[in-house]
Amino acid sequence: MSASAIPRxxxxxxxxxxxxxxxxxxxxxxxxxxxxxxxxxxxVDGRLVDAVRESWLVEDRWWSEAPLRRRYWExxxxxxxxxxxxxxxxxxxxxxxx
Amino acid sequence: xxxxxxxxxxxxxxxxGDREELLGQPAALAPEAGRExxxxxxxxxxxxxxxxAGMPLGEALARCPQLALVPPDPAGVADAWERLIVxxxxxxxxxxxxxxxxxxxEAQGLVRLHGGTLDHVLAAARTALRTPARLGAGxxxxxxxxxxxxxxxxxPQVVLGDERAARDYLASLPVALLRGRAQxxxxxxxxxRLGVETLGELAALPRAAVADRFGEPGLLAWELAQGRDGTxxxxxxxxxxxxxxxxxxxxxxxxxxxxxxxxVDRLLARRERRxxxxxxxxxxxxxxxxxxxxxxxxxxxxLADPLRMRLALAARLxxxxxxxxxxxxxxxxxxxxASDQRSLLEQAAAERKARLREGVRQARAAAxxxxxxxxxxxxxxxxxxxxxxxxxxxx
Numbered sequence: 001m002s003a004s005a006i007p008r009x010x011x012x013x014x015x016x017x018x019x020x021x022x023x024x025x026x027x028x029x030x031x032x033x034x035x036x037x038x039x040x041x042x043x044v045d046g047r048l049v050d051a052v053r054e055s056w057l058v059e060d061r062w063w064s065e066a067p068l069r070r071r072y073w074e075x076x077x078x079x080x081x082x083x084x085x086x087x088x089x090x091x092x093x094x095x096x097x098x
Numbered sequence: 099x100x101x102x103x104x105x106x107x108x109x110x111x112x113x114x115g116d117r118e119e120l121l122g123q124p125a126a127l128a129p130e131a132g133r134e135x136x137x138x139x140x141x142x143x144x145x146x147x148x149x150x151a152g153m154p155l156g157e158a159l160a161r162c163p164q165l166a167l168v169p170p171d172p173a174g175v176a177d178a179w180e181r182l183i184v185x186x187x188x189x190x191x192x193x194x195x196x197x198x199x200x201x202x203x204e205a206q207g208l209v210r211l212h213g214g215t216l217d218h219v220l221a222a223a224r225t226a227l228r229t230p231a232r233l234g235a236g237x238x239x240x241x242x243x244x245x246x247x248x249x250x251x252x253x254p255q256v257v258l259g260d261e262r263a264a265r266d267y268l269a270s271l272p273v274a275l276l277r278g279r280a281q282x283x284x285x286x287x288x289x290x291r292l293g294v295e296t297l298g299e300l301a302a303l304p305r306a307a308v309a310d311r312f313g314e315p316g317l318l319a320w321e322l323a324q325g326r327d328g329t330x331x332x333x334x335x336x337x338x339x340x341x342x343x344x345x346x347x348x349x350x351x352x353x354x355x356x357x358x359x360x361x362v363d364r365l366l367a368r369r370e371r372r373x374x375x376x377x378x379x380x381x382x383x384x385x386x387x388x389x390x391x392x393x394x395x396x397x398x399x400x401l402a403d404p405l406r407m408r409l410a411l412a413a414r415l416x417x418x419x420x421x422x423x424x425x426x427x428x429x430x431x432x433x434x435x436a437s438d439q440r441s442l443l444e445q446a447a448a449e450r451k452a453r454l455r456e457g458v459r460q461a462r463a464a465a466x467x468x469x470x471x472x473x474x475x476x477x478x479x480x481x482x483x484x485x486x487x488x489x490x491x492x493x
Contacts, residue, residue: 024473025483058481068482097483
């Protein structure tokens with residue numbers, strides 16, 4: 001099962017939709033504004049970030065044709081919600097994942 | 099020859115009870131709590147304002163701001179209707195009750211029993227009912243219904259003859275009559291927009307054209323307009339065993355569940371049950387705010403276990419729109435004699451699994467193959483969350 005094969009928002013097609021329905025914790029696109037210096041999220045989906053709880057880097061499948069590089073951030077927004085977002089360091093874009 | 103018994107505004111009349119003055123002014127049955135917000139039967143005065151049964155509540159109030167909303171009384175209606183059906187059956191009729199206020203029966207077998215003519219059968223039915231009703235008779239069920247709508251309170255309307263006579267009789271009648279049948283109730287409006295005003299005009303349309311435009315309901319309407327209709331399916335005379343509990347004070351929540359437990363025990367202890375399991379029960383309540391609430395609960399399988407019955411019924415109590423001051427439980431369908439052989443060893447786990455499997459099977463039958471899934475851990479230690487687990491069909 002390749003992570004890069006996971007369809008993201010905007011994916012279409014019956015088999016794709018079916019695969020998506022049967023997979024758990026698939027990433028969803030998120031609107032994130034980040035600090036340009038260190039990439040720290042400042043707001044997620046319109047909510048300001050109150051605190052960053054943790055950050056980690058995931059590098060996987062570097063030996064394959066679909067390598068994966070993500071910088072994860074676990075943040076708490078001003079409404080008190082705990083959110084995990086990541087920045088795709090290969091293709092760009094922010095995603096929310098739980 | 100089919101006889102149709104029609105009591106217009108039956109549900110509204112029962113719900114209004116002794117407040118008969120309500121029926122003389124614009125009034126309608128209020129929507130049942132938790133159901134679609136549409137008015138039920140409406141009074142004649144409300145009809146004059148263009149309010150019709152089944153109309154959205156907002157539209158009805160916009161058309162008639164002084165419309166009085168009568169709280170529905172589904173339990174009272176069911177009781178009153180059952181009494182009338184039993185009276186009809188007492189003359190020997192095999193009755194098919196279509197809805198509260200409308201029932202049909204075949205007169206053929208009753209003619210010799212009641213004086214040799216159809217008029218005698220109609221008179222016997224009227225006497226047995228002991229309540230004003232419109233009676234119509236015709237070669238088909240729909241034709242009899244049409245005749246009943248045109249009959250007067252003391253003068254039945256009879257259409258003699260065969261299918262052709264029925265078609266000729268129906269030809270001049272409005273397509274609005276199709277509202278009397280649930281499958282065709284939505285058709286009169288689009289037919290009217292297309293300029294089809296009478297059943298005769300509908301019958302003159304090509305069958306294929308009607309099927310193309312309206313599908314299955316259209317085909318049924320076309321058949322009805324031709325004077326044809328399905329055969330009667332009389333009900334099996336139900337055996338009814340019921341228990342009622344008057345609550346000392348209005349109850350809801352856990353207290354009400356205890357009262358329900360008591361009712362279940364009492365019902366199962368009734369001698370008339372003769373050891374049989376129950377397939378379906380009716381749970382009804384009189385609400386503290388007025389009106390009643392009624393819900394028929396068919397069990398997934400025939401039951402005689404009070405614990406499982408309580409489990410199935412307690413979930414329905416949560417749907418009660420207000421605290422109840424009276425609770426009633428009636429067994430309406432019985433299953434085979436409860437004779438589940440008990441095993442020597444405790445097999446609770448195996449039994450639970452079997453029930454779960456049966457539950458999954460029924461959920462899939464109702465909602466498709468994806469109705470029951472389970473989480474399968476594929477790579478639980480993966481650093482990439484979407485690789486850790488997938489949903490897979492429940493085995």
